[in-house]
Amino acid sequence: LAQLFxxxxxxxxxxxxIRQGLIxxxxxxxxxxxxxxxxxxxxxxxxxIKRPSVVFDNVLFGYEKDRTILxxxxxxxxxxxxIAIVGPSGAGKSTIARLLFRFYDPWSGRILIDGQDIAQVxxxxxxxxxxxxxxxxxxxxxxxxxxxxxxxxxxxxADVEAAAKGAALMPLIERLPQGFQTEVGERGLKLSGGEKxxxxxxxxxxxxxxxxxxxxxxxxxxxxxxQDILATLHRVSEDRTSLSIAHRLSTIADxxxxxxxxxxxxxxxxxxxxxxxxxxxYAEMWARQAAEQEEFEEAAE
Ligand code: ATP
Numbered sequence: 197l198a199q200l201f202x203x204x205x206x207x208x209x210x211x212x213x214i215r216q217g218l219i220x221x222x223x224x225x226x227x228x229x230x231x232x233x234x235x236x237x238x239x240x241x242x243x244x245i246k247r248p249s250v251v252f253d254n255v256l257f258g259y260e261k262d263r264t265i266l267x268x269x270x271x272x273x274x275x276x277x278x279i280a281i282v283g284p285s286g287a288g289k290s291t292i293a294r295l296l297f298r299f300y301d302p303w304s305g306r307i308l309i310d311g312q313d314i315a316q317v318x319x320x321x322x323x324x325x326x327x328x329x330x331x332x333x334x335x336x337x338x339x340x341x342x343x344x345x346x347x348x349x350x351x352x353x354a355d356v357e358a359a360a361k362g363a364a365l366m367p368l369i370e371r372l373p374q375g376f377q378t379e380v381g382e383r384g385l386k387l388s389g390g391e392k393x394x395x396x397x398x399x400x401x402x403x404x405x406x407x408x409x410x411x412x413x414x415x416x417x418x419x420x421x422x423q424d425i426l427a428t429l430h431r432v433s434e435d436r437t438s439l440s441i442a443h444r445l446s447t448i449a450d451x452x453x454x455x456x457x458x459x460x461x462x463x464x465x466x467x468x469x470x471x472x473x474x475x476x477x478y479a480e481m482w483a484r485q486a487a488e489q490e491e492f493e494e495a496a497e
Contacts, residue, residue, distance in 0.1 A: 234301050234319070242321035245310045247275035248406035248437040250296065255305035257295060265291050267460040268305065273453075275310075278433055280440045280448035282481065283457035289441045292457075293409050296439070298322055309407070327405035329429060331412070333396035337383055340369060341376035343395050347402035355402050363398035364428050365391075390421040397428060408438040412447060445482050446489075454478065 250273040257266040265288050273279045281289050294300060295307060298314050307314045314322050335343050344359055345351040351359075356376065360366055368391055372378040378385055380395075387395065400408070410429055426447050433440075442448040449468040456464040456471065456478045463477050471478035 234298055234315075236318050237316060240316060240318045243309060243312055243314070243317040243325055245325055245406050247310055248325070249273060249275045249308075249310055250407065250437060250439065251306075251308040252292070252295075253306045253308065255295065255302045255307060257291065257300065257302045257305075259300075264303075265460050266295075266302070269457075269460065269462060270305075271455055271462060271465065273437055273439060275437055276435065277452040278430075278438045278440070280442045280451040280454045281457055282442050282445060282448065282454060282478070283463070284481075287457040288460045289457055290411070293328075293411065293439070293441060296409065297326060297328075324403075325405055326407050326409060327400040327403050328409045329393070329396050329400055329411065331393075332389075333392045333399075335381050335387065335392055335395060337381035338379065339374075339377050340365075340372075340380050340395065343380060344376075344398040344402055347399035348404070351402045356398075359398040359401035362401045362428075362432060363394045364424070365394045365398055368394070388421075390425055393425055394428070397425075397432060401432060406436060408433050408436050410438060410440040412440060412442045412444065445478075445485050456481075 252269050252271050255266050255269045256264065258264045269288075269292070271279075281292060283289055295302060296314070298307075298319055301315055309322070309325065336346065341353075341356055344356045344365075347359070348355070353376075360369055360376075369375050369378075372385070380387055410433065412426070412429075430450075440448055440451065448454060451468070453465060454468060454471055455462060456476075458477060464471055464474060466474065472482060
């Protein structure tokens with residue numbers, strides 16, 4: 197009897213796999229649809245950036261009419277500074293990133309880059325100014341070189357090499373018999389999560405955007421690779437304006453300023469030391485993560 201059922205089990209698995217595939221596709225279409233919610237105003241000029249500052253000025257926003265997510269949020273990232281956004285899950289951290297890319301417009305309030313309202317400039321020029329290093333990067337079934345150059349249409353081999361160096365990818369590329377010409381992705385060389393992220397960092401370096409958005413890994417536990425990647429990210433963002441969405445506080449302690457978001461509002465802001473001294477939400481989150489880290493280390497011994 198068991199033998200009779202085994203093929204049915206298999207069928208069930210195939211069904212689940214297909215269904216998951218359809219869900220993923222639906223998700224993708226939903227994401228692709230989002231940018232169409234906003235349109236360029238007629239005759240919109242391009243964003244011109246001399247000093248890449250970012251300002252959220254009393255931003256009110258929600259995805260649905262009756263549920264406000266950002267409740268009159270105001271903050272400033274001065275040009276060249278590295279700012280981290282932390283806060284409990286669902287506080288609205290990723291929403292800030294989506295609004296900065298203008299996937300949605302605020303209900304009221306304004307978002308300014310170098311003094312220009314991002315709703316009044318072309319979306320092409322806005323997105324050219326922003327670089328994002330996501331947690332999960334997608335690679336094309338192409339060569340590593342192509343995947344890096346994709347950041348900018350007219351990138352030269354010298355640009356690609358400089359970016360690979362900046363993203364600490366050279367040790368990997370030098371090990372490969374075909375170097376930059378090595379095929380990666382489904383049919384080619386399979387890269388690890390960390391290596392893929394380095395390719396994404398190199399892609400961003402080729403693009404060379406004045407403003408960087410970093411979406412740091414959610415995993416609560418430190419690993420050597422993650423530490424290395426973070427060190428690379430921090431080096432890359434040093435002389436740029438950057439916003440890091442951080443889940444682990446240990447990685448952002450040296451930011452110029454930390455914004456603590458709670459329930460769509462700024463609960464606190466300041467440097468790591470200022471916030472610890474304040475003994476509020478940040479200090480509490482810091483103590484909790486330190487305790488978790490200790491537990492993890494004890495368990496690992
Ligand atoms: P996390 O740390 O868990 O990633 P977050 O602070 O980044 O959380 P957001 O992703 O900004 O939180 O979400 C804020 C709120 O908005 C959440 O309550 C979430 O359920 C809601 N939300 C996010 N995206 C959508 C969407 N597309 N439609 C409706 N609600 C959404």
